[in-house]
Amino acid sequence: MNEKEKKRINGTEELTTVTKTYDLVRELTARVAKFPRDFRFLLGDRILVNVYQLLDLLIEAKYTKQKAGLLHRSNLCLEQMRFQVRLSTVFQRQNTRREMN
Secondary structure, three states: OOHHHHHEEOOEEOOHHHHHHHHHHHHHHHHHHOOOHHHHHHHHHHHHHHHHHHHHHHHHHHOOOOHHHHHHHHHHHHHHHHHHHHHHHHHHHHHHHHHHO
16 A cells, blocks of 8 residues: 555545554455464454454544543553464464474
């Protein structure tokens, strides 16, 4: 996505946070698609649920005056996703080691 598209989606200025989260959704969706099947349907699905929920919460916070609760929930969602991504890298390394032996 080029800079002009990032700044204007559907004719409105987008917040940098929303744009970066949108990019994260695209990146994680592509990466999860490459997970081995045993990780893709459990851990991969959880990662994608959290990243899409994060995007939804940030968009909702953009249009409301009561941002604190939504931003707290988005922070929790981000923290959960961070641990899930860390787990996926550990599992993939272990899987690669097994295949090499």
